[in-house]
Amino acid sequence: MSSKIPVSEADRLLQSHVHPAPSVRCPLEKAAGRVLREEVRADRDLPPFDRCMLDGYAVRAAEAEPGAIFTIAARIHAGEDTAPLPAPRLSALEIMTGSSLPPGADAVIPYESTTSLGDNQFRFEESAPLSPEDGVHRQASDYPKGTPLLSAGSLLGPVEVGIAASCGYAEPLCSQLPRIAIFGTGDELVPVQASPGPTQIRRSNLYVIENALASAGFPAGLVSHLSDDIRTQEQILACAIAENDLVIISGAVSRGKRDRIPEALDQQGQRIFHGVSQRPGKPMGFWTKRNRTAIFGLPGNPVSTLIATHRYVIPFLLACAGAANPSRPTVETTDTVPPHPDLTRFLPFQFTPEGKARLQPTNNSGDYARLANSAGFLEIPAQSGNTAPLTSFSYQLWQR
Numbered sequence: 001m002s003s004k005i006p007v008s009e010a011d012r013l014l015q016s017h018v019h020p021a022p023s024v025r026c027p028l029e030k031a032a033g034r035v036l037r038e039e040v041r042a043d044r045d046l047p048p049f050d051r052c053m054l055d056g057y058a059v060r061a062a063e064a065e066p067g068a069i070f071t072i073a074a075r076i077h078a079g080e081d082t083a084p085l086p087a088p089r090l091s092a093l094e095i096m097t098g099s100s101l102p103p104g105a106d107a108v109i110p111y112e113s114t115t116s117l118g119d120n121q122f123r124f125e126e127s128a129p130l131s132p133e134d135g136v137h138r139q140a141s142d143y144p145k146g147t148p149l150l151s152a153g154s155l156l157g158p159v160e161v162g163i164a165a166s167c168g169y170a171e172p173l174c175s176q177l178p179r180i181a182i183f184g185t186g187d188e189l190v191p192v193q194a195s196p197g198p199t200q201i202r203r204s205n206l207y208v209i210e211n212a213l214a215s216a217g218f219p220a221g222l223v224s225h226l227s228d229d230i231r232t233q234e235q236i237l238a239c240a241i242a243e244n245d246l247v248i249i250s251g252a253v254s255r256g257k258r259d260r261i262p263e264a265l266d267q268q269g270q271r272i273f274h275g276v277s278q279r280p281g282k283p284m285g286f287w288t289k290r291n292r293t294a295i296f297g298l299p300g301n302p303v304s305t306l307i308a309t310h311r312y313v314i315p316f317l318l319a320c321a322g323a324a325n326p327s328r329p330t331v332e333t334t335d336t337v338p339p340h341p342d343l344t345r346f347l348p349f350q351f352t353p354e355g356k357a358r359l360q361p362t363n364n365s366g367d368y369a370r371l372a373n374s375a376g377f378l379e380i381p382a383q384s385g386n387t388a389p390l391t392s393f394s395y396q397l398w399q400r
């Protein structure tokens, strides 16, 4: 391992190797999870017409005294053209939620505030008079036509997809998905379905990385396990590096006799760094091939792999996709965390009912089972910490 670099330097080096992904038109039904690469504007006023918000009757509010008896002139369904409210006093038009407010009317009486007096009449039953605008969602009261509603760099979740749909963006411009390959390593690791021998364990990291990436909107095309044979590793990695934008290898990046992934990657690409002053995840490394394929070597310990995927790999993918820089939230911790002179620490935590962070330490970075029910991890920079509880630290959640 080369000499370790601080976390801030690892961030800077990764940032300098971000290559923006191309933009492509993406059908809206497939756009969830992608990064938007264009501005979405309101193509009409929002709402586009004076919208009735209740099922009931459109009237002139000034005529709706308690006990007033109205005559229903006609019925108008949502989507139908609207006739004006007839001029005679105490006229009403029966409307539906979503109908356009008839010209001449300025308020809606809901059915619940009336008693029907046969087919064509009802009595207004409220004790307080109706006010103009009651039950009406006025045209452009949310946003006028042309207003920018989403900026390039937004992540397309359900809210954003709904806004894009309502503004007619059937195929918004999005970032192209990167081609991703994920590999695990280690001959002691057996498939999940297998019964492990006494010194074997099941492969879990592949599932962890694949799931974390998929949840962040980056499905992997290839997920596979490498044997510890260096020649096989070299051949498979060479193909994967040629065919993908991002390659992630979990394990075999430390100092063991079979930890030859760094050596193999040095042959195939350019080492940017190997070794970061952090816990867990010290032996993490990053390589590139002709500045085109990005290659992460993540430490094999499951907690290290999980944290490094969230702390480095997903932010790198989001930056390549053109995502706006996320603001880093902070939370007060209920624990004391004495400063460490040179390691940045990533500490799993759970939220207390009061919204503070209670540390949920693992025994070591192989103790993944103790992460159950944790929310994510706090980041305590080197030399930071606290001697009293309720200091704020930035945090990251396992789920966005």
Ligand SMILES: Nc1nc2c(c(=O)[nH]1)N[C@H]1C(S)=C(S)[C@@H](COP(=O)(O)OP(=O)(O)OC[C@H]3O[C@@H](n4cnc5c(N)ncnc54)[C@H](O)[C@@H]3O)O[C@H]1N2
Pocket (backbone or CB within 6 Å): 184, 185, 186, 188, 189, 201, 202, 203, 204, 205, 206, 250, 251, 252, 253, 254, 255, 256, 259, 280, 281, 282, 283, 298, 299, 300, 301, 302, 304, 365, 366
């Ligand atoms: N002499 C030193 N030894 C170690 C150092 C060091 O600095 N000097 N660093 C330690 C640290 S920190 C870590 S983290 C690990 C990382 O080692 P590797 O990346 O080489 O990972 P492996 O040795 O292959 O595996 C570590 C551990 O994790 C288990 N593992 C690996 N892959 C998976 C998987 N897909 N699913 C589940 N579990 C997995 C593996 O069986 C090992 O128990 O090195 C320390 N050693």
Ligand code: MOO
Pocket (backbone or CB within 6 Å): 278, 279, 280, 281, 282, 283, 299, 301, 304, 365, 366
């Ligand atoms: O720093 Mo290693 O990633 O703890 O186990």
